[in-house]
Amino acid sequence: MNNEIEISKNTMIVSETDTKGIITYANNDFCEIAGFTKDELIGQPHNILRHQDMPKSAFKDLWEKVKNNQTWNGIVKNRCKNGDYYWVNALVYSVEKMGRKRYISVRVKPTKEEITNSIKLYKKLKVKEI
Numbered sequence: 001m002n003n004e005i006e007i008s009k010n011t012m013i014v015s016e017t018d019t020k021g022i023i024t025y026a027n028n029d030f031c032e033i034a035g036f037t038k039d040e041l042i043g044q045p046h047n048i049l050r051h052q053d054m055p056k057s058a059f060k061d062l063w064e065k066v067k068n069n070q071t072w073n074g075i076v077k078n079r080c081k082n083g084d085y086y087w088v089n090a091l092v093y094s095v096e097k098m099g100r101k102r103y104i105s106v107r108v109k110p111t112k113e114e115i116t117n118s119i120k121l122y123k124k125l126k127v128k129e130i
């Protein structure tokens with residue numbers, strides 16, 4: 001509980017959502033790292049992973065970008081089912097699948113520097129939220 005899970009450089013966490021952020025696909029790396037089964041993830045809102053240290057503005061920016069068909073890239077701290085957490089470098093973009101809009105996220109291991117910078121930035125942004 002509350003421990004950092006360091007993802008390996010070979011890990012690629014992929015998920016897909018509908019336009020409301022409901023998970024429609026999760027790959028094996030996603031399930032393994034976050035500690036959920038596919039059944040527990042599919043049909044759930046993506047904020048199932050939301051970590052309290054993440055500022056609201058990061059996700060506001062993400063949603064604005066993908067809704068406008070722009071790609072969002074950011075460093076995200078996510079919560080595992082058991083309360084542990086992991087950092088990812090995430091890319092989020094929209095696709096058209098059989099006439100329906102879907103959002104895809106692909107996440108890889110961030111650098112130590114990206115994590116350190118994000119910790120500092122997100123702390124500042126969280127203070128502003130209160």
Ligand SMILES: Cc1cc2nc3c(=O)[nH]c(=O)nc-3n(C[C@H](O)[C@H](O)[C@H](O)COP(=O)(O)O)c2cc1C
Binds near residue numbers: 046047049059103105
């Ligand atoms: C494709 C996609 C992937 C997302 N991945 C994550 C994620 O890994 N972690 C996370 O906390 N939110 C993720 N989100 C954002 C959530 O939908 C949500 O906006 C965020 O967790 C904040 O929760 P809230 O909107 O209830 O405040 C993702 C959204 C999309 C469209």
